[in-house]
Amino acid sequence: MLFITLAATVASWHSAQRDLQRETRTYFDFRVRQLLENMQERLAAYQQMLYGTRGLFDASDTVSRGEFRDYVAALRLERHYPGIQGVGFSLLIPAADKAKHLATIHKQGFADYNLHPDGEREIYTSIIYLEPFEGSNLRAFGYDMFTEPVRNRAMAYARDYNGIGMSGKVTLVQESDRDVQAGFLLYLPVYKTGLPHDSEQQRRENLLGWVYSPFRINDFIAGVGGERSGDLALAIYDGDGIGEQSLMYGQPVSEPESQWLNTIQRLDIGGHGWTLVVRAGSDFQSRLPHDKPRLVAGIGLLMSLLLTVLTWQLVNGRGRALLLARQMTEELRDSESRFRLMADSAPVLIWVSGTDKLCFWFNKVWLDFTGRTLDQEFGNGWAEGVHPDDLQHCLDIYIGHFDNRQPFSMEYRLKRHDGEYRWLLDNGIPRFDHEGHFAGYIGSCIDITERKFMQSALEARNADLTRFAEVSAHHLMEPTRRFASYTQRLKKRLSAYPDAAGDEEVLIDLSTLEGDALLLRSLILDIQRYLSAAEPRGEVRLLDSRAIMAEISRKMAAKLQALGATLTVEELPPVMLDRPRLADLFSLILDNTLRHGVPAESRNPLHIILGGQREGHVSRFFISDNGPGIPAKYQTRVFEIFERLGPRTADSGTGIGLAIARRIVESRHGRIGFKHLPRGGTCVVFELPDGEQRDT
Incomplete structure (x- = not known):
């Protein structure tokens, strides 16, 4: 009986040991599948995000820097796409267009922009948009990814197959000297709107660029995460082989302690693949029951309780197996639930x-x-x-x-x-x-309904403005010029007959007509200046505003002296603008001050003070005087076109000057208005940020 019971105990112990190994392997395989599914779901979400970004370009002829920034901000990358380094756009630039491209970016306010690395080549690419545009991402601005072989292969694959292309192992240009990680990139081609790209040849000819996302591998794996990330030890190798040079993540693979708890998997995305070596991690064994073999051996020594304990052990073992199966089913359901929750939360x-x-x-x-x-x-x-x-x-x-x-x-x-x-x-x-x-x-x-309506409305508005400018120039300017010329000729002819009855009265009337014609000519010129005020008339760069103001002061010296007025120029900050419009801005506000700053009854000479300061990336200016001031209820109206406070006089201007100034400032996303002065007078304040030119 003892031999039989011991033999039964040994047999039961071996059976329990095999059950434990089988359950352990089943759980290990499940956790590996779960890890792969999490990585695939995360990469699928990133790919879908890139397709959405390409849709932004497909829906518009052009996408400005501001539109791209607003779109990426709406994606809320940190919340919905953890582990991503950013979203960018790389523009394809033929060699013949290089100089034009550099001039365009410089005109947007990036005077130091250049393509890197240096060198002459048939085609260039350049990262012109990358959000968030801050921190280490700034180092990627202007980088030609097509010059680097690993990135080149992924970009070419995406271009030729009109799909996602994944790069091999790279070091991102965003990396610094600390915490250097391996990286990879996902690319999706963007083709020129309205042009075919059905064949490989058409795709190469009509390529506009690539939307892409860079990833640091450690951050990417952290974004995949999971409640039980410590269960598995993961090593990711670039490509098919396993070697020290191709290791992207984790510890190098050495002789494993338990071959049966190791597996090698392949993950292919966008024409490239990873080799994943997965092993049981430090927390893996702690999640499984290990007492079954020991219980069987101990219970086998208790001969009197052998049948009872053995029966309990079998039932208990089956119960744990059922529990583990239920847990596995619940985790599968949780995975599906997480995907649906993420999808329901996406905008x-x-x-x-x-x-x-x-x-x-x-x-x-x-x-x-x-x-x-x-x-x-x-x-x-x-x-x-x-x-x-x-x-x-x-x-x-x-x-x-x-x-x-x-x-x-x-x-x-x-x-x-x-x-x-x-x-x-x-x-x-x-x-x-x-x-x-x-x-x-x-x-x-x-x-994209609003986008389509906005595009239609914007096109109609621009067309109306263009037609208005053409009609104004062609149908008003030339007749006005002839009218003034005829009036001057009539005055000259009548002046030759001073004794004719009524000649003096006629000459006065002709002088009045001549003045009205010249005023109408000024009005037409100001309307044309108003329509073009939002467009740069030179290179937009950081200007020395004090030097420009000194030149304006010299030109206005005679007028200041004639009015008995003085002008004091204090410290002025540099400002991001083109030179002609900055000169117009100062001149228009000063001219308005000289026209309306001194009433006829005033005994105090007009004194004007111009100053400003630089705060971060914003230049702020003020122009104050000791004149009668403008009532608060009229301070908004004076910046509207054709608005003036007093009656029209020969020297009251056209009522457009401050409207032009406002249009210049707002084209740069700036603000203009009045500041209250306790002792009276008027103080015009305006600010100009360093941001890009607003689309008009």
């Missing part, structure tokens, strides 16, 4: 389809937008909301790209819950499971 409409082309899931933003349920949208139900004029075109693009497993981007109108059709930009990409099998498509949509 875009998201849909997912299977291999049968039918959509089976829409995020909350989509359902709130359409006002329909998931059951109503299921399958092809979503197509019921597409505008009839857009439906066939929409389906042709979707089905054609689906059959070829290609990403697509399309615009169509979708009915909102209130019955209004809204324009959407829809970007879709194919999905693949962890084994590389095609799983369907995922897509995201953004509402």
